Amino acid sequence: MLLVKRVNPPVLDSDMERNLLLLLGEELKRPLVSIRQLAEMSENELSEQMSAHAKHALMTIDNILLYQRMSSGQTNLNLEPVHVGSAIHEAAKQVEPLMREAGCRTELIIQHSLQPVDADRNLLTSAIVSLWQGLITTANPSSDIICQAKKTPFGVRISIHSKSINIGNINFSTANKKSSQPIKGISGPATDIITAQGLFELLGTGISKSSYNNTVGLGATLHISRQLQMV
Amino acid sequence: MHILLIDHHKTTARLLGSKLDNSDIIDVAPNADLAINMAAENNYDLVIMEMSLEGHSGLEFLYEFKSYQDWIDIPIIVYSMLKLELEVVNSRAWQDLKIISYFYKPETSVDNLLSAINDCRPARNETVQH
Incomplete structure (x- = not known):
């Protein structure tokens, strides 16, 4: 019989969590930029929608990253x-x-x-x-x-x-x-x-x-x- | 125009290839070291570059590129995934590098980029001396 041992996962260090979020954000932006660029190359009826939605997703990621950097004190308010x-x-x-x-x-x-x-x-x-x-x-x-x-x-x-x-x-x-x-x-x-x-x-x-x-x-x-x- | 594009993302090269004039030539360097070698072998009218490069950073490339007298007047457009704060773009150091435009890729449409590229075209009767 296979015994499953339940343990609590280790608590992520807050620096680790912050870095992962930043890395994830940057990783997600690259394919979205490519999608936007490809959409703008295509000039068919769907391309404007693709470009707009890619831009929306990119701005959402940037806004979340901005909130994360500012709320953690990594970036100061000017x-x-x-x-x-x-x-x-x-x-x-x-x-x-x-x-x-x-x-x-x-x-x-x-x-x-x-x-x-x-x-x-x-x-x-x-x-x-x-x-x-x-x-x-x-x-x-x-x-x-x-x-x-x-x-x-x-x-x-x-x-x-x-x-x-x-x-x-x-x-x-x-x-x-x-x-x-x-x-x-x-x-x-x-x-x-x-x-x-x-x-x-x-x-x-x-x-x-x-x-x-x-x-x-x-x-x-x-x-x-x-x-x-x-x- | 003969353009040097320094970017390891293939989509950017394809984008420019599809949108620029047929008479424009685009050479692509995926990193700064190759870019320097290519600049030494060709006469470029314009450099378009990503700041987040593999190996030497975009900033290191800029300082090296602009240290050569032959290349000091070649216009540079930065088209990058790196989001630079306004205070960096407006800084004296940035101005001294003579970067004519900075575009943050996620927020830049193709039209805006093409417009900046077209602004660098020499007038019909003007020849560019290197």
Whole structure:
């Protein structure tokens, strides 16, 4: 009779875990870049979709790696005055292929009188990209997605809204915990939204959802939970 | 144009081969050592390179390449899997290497890369002296 001995696996050293994650990220990026390049060589009707999805996957990996490096202290935040509008415009450029492939339209509403906020420019842009990507993948095709930045008495509020979105109740305080259940109403692990939560937390804020309708056509707004302070 | 591509990923060579003019010649070096040897035997108009190279790093190649008077004016485009922070790309040391463009592969479309390559083409009546 074969006896099976159960033992607890050794706990991975946190450096080892970090290095493995970095290596995995870099390993995954290479074939994705090749897929994107091959898609752009092909110029057939599927190639734009392939390229957009490869780019989405690449940005998701980079955003996760950014979160991992910053949250572990490997990379420091470079705080500087950042115009939220410019970060949103940069994010819009990065998500444009995915928006086009999903048939979604973008609207940007950026208040004119916004003062700069004290933030890491790269981190802020990546957080907005991550959140936006998350909404694109949960919105119905051909939806309108509106990204807005406005001044409030407390600072600058960033929100992304879609009228056609299938997104259930999200408890953001537990969404990124290991024991949490998958987010209802979203097909797929909502990686981008959870990554965005992590990235916004590094900026000293987080994400809140201000509409709780789970009905297509009524929409949802995701906004940062604490306004970014203006300098 | 006669282009030296320094990259061990074959897809990049195929990409450029399929998109550039028929009159362009692309030589491919999978590592920095071979690239130096090839540069010594040919007159290149442009170098396109990956920074993450096997053997000597891209940075070591850059410093060696630019140390030769004959090659100092050859434009270099960095098209790399390595994500460089803005402060590196904007640094004096980077500017001194006379790299005309830096592209992070995961975020760069073919069109953007081709546009930068086309910007390096000499005007019709201009001849490039090496």
